[in-house]
Structures are given as C-alpha cells and as structure tokens.
Amino acid sequence: MIDTHVHFWNFDPVRDNWISEDMMAIRKDFSPTNLVSVYKDLQITGCVAVQANQSEEENHFLLGLAGQNEIIKGIVGWVDLLNPDLDERLNYWHNHKTIKGWRHVLQAENRDFILNPAFIAGVKQLKKYHYTYDLLCYHNQLKAIIEMVDQIPDQPLVLDHGGKPDVKSQDLTAWAANIKTLASNPNVSCKVSGLLAEADWKNWTEKELFNCFDVMFKHFGTARIMYGSDWPVMLISRPYQDWFNLVNKYAERFTADERKLIFSDNAKAFYKL
Template identity: 75%
Template sequence: MIDTHVHFWNFDPVRDSWITDDMKVIRKDFSPKNLMRIYGELKISGCIAVQASQTEAENEFLLSLANHNDIIKGIVGWIDLKNPNLIERLYYWNNFKKIKGWRHVLQAESAEFILDPKFIDGIKQLKNYGYTYDLLCYHNQLESIIKMVDQIPEQPFVLDHCGKPDVKSQDLSAWAENIKILAQNPRVYCKISGLLAEADWKNWKEVEIFNCFDVIFENFGPNRVMYGSDWPVMLISRPYLDWFNLVSKYVERFTEQERKLIFNANAKAFYKV
C-alpha cells in the first residue's frame, strides 16, 4: 500500500505560521521515522511526500529525506510556475527522479491567480517532463480549478483532499456538482485525504465523511481514487490508525481488485513509482 499524501517539516513558527495555536499537536518536527511503526503495522510500503513550504529549498529538504528513507517513494515539490526561467528550473529538477510532480497552495490564492495565463502556461510545460500536478483548493474555488484544468487537457492532475468540502456543515450540493464536472476529465484523479481537517475536529461523525466519499467514488470511480492520510495534519483530529480504519471500512463495499487500485495501483500509475 502507498500513502499518497504526507508532509515532513522541521517546525519553524514563522515559516509555518499556518499551524496555529489550536493545532499545537503538530507544532513540532515530523520526519519519516515517526511513520515507521504505524506503516509497519499496517503494511504500508511507502509514501508520497508533498511540499509544505513554497520554496525550492523544500525540494532539497524532501530529496535529502528521500535519500535516507526508503519509505519516500516520490516527492511532490514546489516550483514557481510564473518564473521567466521556468524551463531552466524544470530542466534542473528533472535530474532528480524522486520528484514526480509539483504543487502550489492554491487554496491561499485568488481566482485571478488560478486563471492567470502565465500560471496556466507554466503548468502546460510540465507534460514535457512527465510531471504530475496536485490541485490544492477549497470547495468554493472549484469553478476556477475546472476552468484552469480545461485549458490543459493533456496534463495529469490529482485533486488533493477531495477539493476540501465543508464536512462540518454538510452543505455539499455545490461542491458535489463541481466534483461531477471536474471528474468528467479523465486526466484528473482524486485523493481521499484531508477530510478530518474540514470536519469538526473532535466531534465529527462517520456518516459526514462517508457522504463525501459517496460523491467522490460516484464520479471518479475506484480507477481514479487514491488513498492518502494528510499526516501529520490529520493528527489535529485523530491518530493515523483511525483515518486508515475509516477509509478501509468504507472501501469494504468494493472488490479486492478495486481496493488494490485505491491503496496501491492508482498511485503507482499516476506518480510512476
């Protein structure tokens, strides 16, 4: 099994200011060694390490970890897609085969940023290097994401955290309609990850998470869905095992072959690991 969404960091209160006081459980360092025991117990063979900082130094940091930790099977790094020297930077990073794709924290950006022709032109360059692109956005940004993705039909995308629906309020209708539209693009995959952060951290109910899963699987199907934990961010709500067991319970309804796709094969095919 592969966990397609984890983060590592040496905590810095200035750089990591998004980790607020009410998230104190993750206001500390997290490294691959913190995952070894739980991965061993669950027979998870490795992970995709996803950027948490928006500098190219983050790529160096994750590559250094990958060089010393076999559980990191691939890296989703960060690069400035509007950089006039983007081609040069992509050429440089292409020397490091552990880097499989890129991500920008679009949830912090405006619709104008997402639909900026310079940004879109940057993503258009990625296919020349075989790179994927992770889409990190809130549910109310999906219309802009759809417009952006439609302009880059050949690019492999994956939607992080199911597009961050409002799990807490269960106001899912607009999100569900946009998921339906986005999923019509066969190059877009989806990670079932990150939903605990969008729920009432301490008081969510299983049905609230499953309602979101229903929409994702109805539209993407088991052929384009990947398991991810969003560790350590998900620790603000529950231990790793709780999330893994929740996903495992939901996917019991699928065949053994479909469960292998969700937990392994889709990730291997998408990220080429």
C-alpha cells in the same frame, strides 16, 4: 499500499504560521521515522512526500529525507510556475528522479491567480518532463479550478483532499456538482485524504465523511481515486490508524481488485513510483 499524501517539516513558527495555536498537536517536527512503525502495523509500504513550504529549498529538504528513508517513494515539490526561466528549473529538477510532480498552495490564492494565463502556461510546461500536478483548493474555489483544468486537457492532475468539502456543515450540494464536472475530465484523479481537517476535529461522525466519499467515488470511480492520509495535519483530529481504518472500512464495499487500485496501483501509475 501507498500513502499518497504526507508532509515532513522541521517546525518554524514564522515560516509555518499556517499551523495556528489551536493546532498544538502538529506544532513540532515531523520526520519519516515517526511513520515507520505505524506503516509497518498497517502494512503500508511507502508514501509520497508533498511540499509544505513554497520554496525550492523544500525540494532539497525532501530529497535529503528520501535519500535516508526508503518509505519515501516519490516527492511532490514546489517550483515557481510563473518564473520566466521555468523550463531551466524543470530541466534542473528532472535530474532528481524522486520528484514526480509539483504543487502550489492554490487555496491561498484568488481566482485571478488560478486563471492567470502565465500560471496556466507554467502548468502546461510540466508535460514536457512527464510531471504530475497536485491541485490544492477549497470547495468554494472549484469553479475556477474547473476553468483552469479545461485549458490543460492532457496534463495528469490530481485533486488533493477531494477539493476540501465542508464536512462540518454538510453543505455539500455545490461541491458535489463541481466534483461531477471536474471528474468529467479523464486526466483528473482524486485523493481520499485530508477530510478530517475540514470536519469538526473532535466530534465528526463516520456518516459525515462517508457522505463525502460517496460523491468522490460516484464521479471519479475506483480507477481514479488514491488513498492519502494528510499526515501529520490529520493528527489535529485523530491518530493515523483511525483515518486509515475509516477509509478501509468504506472500501470494503469494493472488490479486492478495486481496493488494490485505491490503496496502491492508482498511485503507482499516476506518480510513476
């Protein structure tokens, strides 16, 4: 089994200022050694490490960890997609085969950034090097994401955290409609990950999360959904095992082959692990 979405960091209160005071559980260092015993208990064989810092130094940091920890099977790094020398940078990073794709924190950007022709041109360049691209956005940004995706029909894309629906309010109508539209693009996959951060951290219910899972699985199907934890961010709500068990419980409705797709094969195919 593969966990397609984890982060590692040496906590820096200035650089990591998105980790607010009410997230005390994650205002510290997290390394692969923190995951080894949990993964062993749950029979998870590896993970994809996703950038948490928007710098090329982050790529070196994650590559260093991957060189010392075999649980890291792939890396989603960061590169400046607006850089006029982007092709040179992609060519440089292409020598590091553990890097499978790239991500920018689009949830922190506005519509004009997402639909900037230069940014979209940058994403289009990724195909030349067989890279993937992770889409990170809030539910209220999905319309812009859809317009962006419509312009890059042959680039492998994955929606992180299901597009961050408002689990807490359960106002899911607009989000569900946008997920349906986005999923009509066959090059887009979806991660079942990160939803605890969008819920009431201490008082969410299984039904609230399953309502979101229903939409994601209805439109993406088991062939384009992959399991992820969003560890350690999810620790603001529950221990790792609770999230895994929740997704595993939902997946009981599927066949053994379908569960294998969700927890393993889709990730291996998408990220070329």
